Amino acid sequence: MKTIAILLLTLSASLAFAQDIALPAPQTSGGKPLMQALAARKTSRQFSDRALPPQTLSNLLWAAYGFNRPGKRTAPSARNQQEMELYVFLKEGVYLYDAKANKLLQKITGDHRPATGKQAFAANAAADIVLVGDIAKLNRELVHADSGFISQNIYLYCASEDLATVVCGSIDREALGKLLGLQGQREALYTQCVGYPAEL
Ligand SMILES: Cc1cc2nc3c(=O)[nH]c(=O)nc-3n(C[C@H](O)[C@H](O)[C@H](O)COP(=O)(O)O)c2cc1C
DSSP states (O other): OHHHHHHHHHHHHHHHHOOOEEOOOOOOSOSOOHHHHHHHOOOOOOBOOOOOOHHHHHHHHHHHHOEEETTEESSOOGGGOOOEEEEEEOSSEEEEEETTTTEEEEEEESOOGGGGOSSGGGGTSSEEEEEEEETTTSOHHHHHHHHHHHHHHHHHHHHHHTOEEEEEOOSOHHHHHHHHTOOTTEEEEEEEEEEOBOOO
């Protein structure tokens, strides 16, 4: 009886701390024209620890993988499987991007950014976006191709907004899968670190 009471207390405490974030509606106009964004696109690995404002986070995630028409997204997906999921690691916790609800659903509390990559900069970037693909829905090659489109969307958004970003294949996929509690054949494929550039 006592054990059950303790379990219930622990569960309600963790639920009370789980805080989803309702994002502001994405701003789908503005930014640099496409050719200027392409001219500015680059990898940057030096980040300031400054947090991204909610509006920037919303715009970034919409650009990455939001819905831009009924049922379809800013990134193409093979056979329209939409098998990708974006986990967003912030200082406050780890969240799953719910593009339909335009929300970040909290999955873990606390700062787990260092776990998203093998290079030290992952711990400094304001948002580390882990691209997770469901290999049960498509073959592995197509899932990797689909993740590339999302990555390039992030690169172009960052170029457009003068943010720093780097996509990383050098990640501990198994450890990330365990941390995120990925079910079925979902796999962490890449981490894309995003933030304000470090002031040098
Ligand atoms: C699939 C892929 C994986 C990458 N993995 C890493 C990585 O683990 N660490 C890193 O610092 N950069 C990584 N990069 C970034 C490349 O090093 C970078 O794109 C390349 O040096 C060209 O520079 P640019 O993006 O500025 O044109 C990766 C890029 C791609 C496309």
